[in-house]
Amino acid sequence: AQSVTQLGSHVSVSEGALVLLRCNYSSSVPPYLFWYVQYPNQGLQLLLKYTSAATLVKGINGFEAEFKKSETSFHLTKPSAHMSDAAEYFCAVSPYSGAGSYQLTFGKGTKLSVIP
């Protein structure tokens, strides 16, 4: 079974400041890990993914995340926040099975506000 915990349902940062969104997971098998973003009135968009290759993963819009097995974490960071980053962010885990359903288990989401 898998589960995801996102610390903080709301995070506010100043424009230009570091963005850090926390995600911890549990999984009984080697996981695939994902961050999705949802902008207002839009669907979920994949930001980045970890699929057992490099532990530091770079995604779109300057975001990156590091897979730390010992800490069961996959925190999302961006060095400098932009107003356009305001959105809701979801961490998700999927069991690696090699085939079949890549059913995603999501965290509750973190709403990011960027203050001018």
Add this chain to the structure above:
Amino acid sequence: EAGVTQFPSHSVIEKGQTVTLRCDPISGHDNLYWYRRVMGKEIKFLLHFVKESKQDESGMPNNRFLAERTGGTYSTLKVQPAELEDSGVYFCASSQGARGWTEAFFGQGTRLTVV
């Protein structure tokens, strides 16, 4: 290329009524997933189609929910009769059928309100 399209975008129905949500996946995508987000909760998996077959429906809440995928193309999710707790946002996603991981693309969701 068109993305995943969901109809309607919003639906308000009375308790006891029937509602049908539709999802048009990206053309050529064999995998189709339904997810639901109840307010304040996480997005939860409902079921997974591979072409027209149900691969995994372990997340379906109860037998008031019926999902179909006609000819392996579009999919419908019917709720009959609707209850208050069915309110939420229903997301559809699709991915290619290749072996190994392939990205799932999500639609904008259908916001269902049962009153």
